Amino acid sequence: MKYEAVTIKDIARALGISTSTVSRALRDSYEISEETKSLVMETAEKLNYKPNPIALSLKERRTRSLGVIVCEVANPFFSQVINGIESIAYNRGYNVFITQSHESFEKEADALHFLSSRSVDGILVSLSTETHDMTQFKELSEKGLPIVFFDRVISDVNTHSVVLDNFRGAYDCTEHLIKQGFQRIAAIASSEYLSITNERMAGYYEALQTHHVKPVPGLVQHCFYSGMDFAEVEDAVNKLFAMKQRPDAIICLSDKLTTGCLRTLKRRGLKIPDDIGLAGFLNTDLSELMDPPLTVVKQPAYEMGKDAVELLLQLVESKRPVTTFEKRVLSPELIIKQSSLKAVGS
Amino acid sequence: MKYEAVTIKDIARALGISTSTVSRALRDSYEISEETKSLVMETAEKLNYKPNPIALSLKERRTRSLGVIVCEVANPFFSQVINGIESIAYNRGYNVFITQSHESFEKEADALHFLSSRSVDGILVSLSTETHDMTQFKELSEKGLPIVFFDRVISDVNTHSVVLDNFRGAYDCTEHLIKQGFQRIAAIASSEYLSITNERMAGYYEALQTHHVKPVPGLVQHCFYSGMDFAEVEDAVNKLFAMKQRPDAIICLSDKLTTGCLRTLKRRGLKIPDDIGLAGFLNTDLSELMDPPLTVVKQPAYEMGKDAVELLLQLVESKRPVTTFEKRVLSPELIIKQSSLKAVGS
DNA sequence: TTTATTTCCGCAAACGTTATCGGGAACGAA
């Protein structure tokens, strides 16, 4: 089953003129007579001519399309980022290809290879949790392929990036828990390879120190796959509860960890926040519908997408090599609900 | 800033042979000596040659890519469908472009035009709520562009489709509410233009009739934009509560309606299910974390994506025009939780 | 030695489009 498109040749043949004339007429060139132009326009309309972007891409060596690599579109944070990306990209005449790494280094590499070989004009990336070898990104970037990192970044590659003030997000949230009177605040975090993990952990530790709370090593658990696999989170919680002195609150430093942790605590029949306080990074507007409503650190995901794509287009459309790079830092928002309010109970 | 890729010419030049020889060597043609082949392979490796898919597409008149049009990737149902689509597509060597209509006919048309002019080999569509003019789809389909509809379909266009047994989903859910002893069961549904709306409404009415419950006109509310705008849902609930006789349960016939309705009821300070029962279509695994845990009709979204893309590839790869079309119907799953359990209370 | 066959490779066209160059026709001016 073949889908045959109308080409410039069909128009030329129909009018008995050359393809170059048709091409120029369609682009409203000054060297074509008005008469011919309108004739061409008419038949183009009549035959329902649509320019072939493949041919254009080949000729112009650009595709007017951008690639995005995230771990999962099913993650509300990323789908919000994508909405931000698209809102700008479409206005500027770019199409967006979305690919998923599912936290796998291999799939990420596949996607990267696919996108670069498919000649996208630029790529937006939030790294997979498995990625700590950056040579592929580095090579492509140095060869002149515009790349911008967001959310999960790495300093190895010299380019623009957009991130959250992860330190502040975790600091504020931890401080809030401390001020609520929680004493033994556990943290569940993602892989230590991730930039966001370290920054958020630093915020957590700093808040403890500021308020003279001694950090307890066993109270920090890492989930390598950021809670993509539920069992991982369950495991982490189990370990926390196996301690002689249980935590009286948990802060989760990533979206899936937060929901996974809530699920585990509920399955254990625990009352939140009476039995244990809970707060964490989360970007779904469903958090206020939960039982209990969750205290969350929310990222400006939509803005992050917008900023990232703007920086990318800046690279893409720049005439000469860009050498100074920008790192934008966005502010998190702490939304306090019942899950962390010790005084109130539920 | 230009990203210059290595071409077949570079290899040819490096070896002092012709491009055709290189091309054939790379494709392991029998008319090239083993010696030359390995020489070519080596330098291709060394120069990090990647074939240019744009050029290939132009030549082969196919792009090995598929387009998807959904209203929102932020909707978990659709992101699950997309995961299903990708799982199959990538294995078969196809890339997937995802575009969003945001329930707008115009944006949907833009996306359709964009995808078709970008020469994707086929398109998967779940219609926007505004769409009731199908001429564009029809024209493209009749011109030979493979299109498969899923979820929100329409019978105008002669092609494959994959849908839920919407009737059954609504029927089972309504019946469950009746059996729980609810008497005045309101329904909040999407636009009447949508196939899913009518089928689900039919299931609702049929369940009422089977169990000798008289339908009350005022108990059915429609939200044109399927709850994309929260105010819409709030409005619908307000109307229900303005009635002389309030409903004692609500069934929501679409994902965003269900969460929106829960939000409204909670804001009104109502106890669910004591003050009012609630159930609805919903595809997030967060529903059990909610307050109360929601009774939901869940769609096999991942399977729907897989089925749809399989049917599409069947069209795409078929040598001769396909004339008989399949309509796959998938079964919903009713997951009963507290929100609809009258006997228990919370 | 001559002819036929095989082995290996290059030339050129094609996919749809644009851009560079060049040139014919019409016209005005000398």
Place this chain on the structure above:
DNA sequence: TTCGTTCCCGATAACGTTTGCGGAAATAAA
């Protein structure tokens, strides 16, 4: 009449790749 402009338009190359055809060289057969 002749020359210089101006106005239109066509032929051609190019983007990177594949492929049909043709052909040189080497080998085998006569």
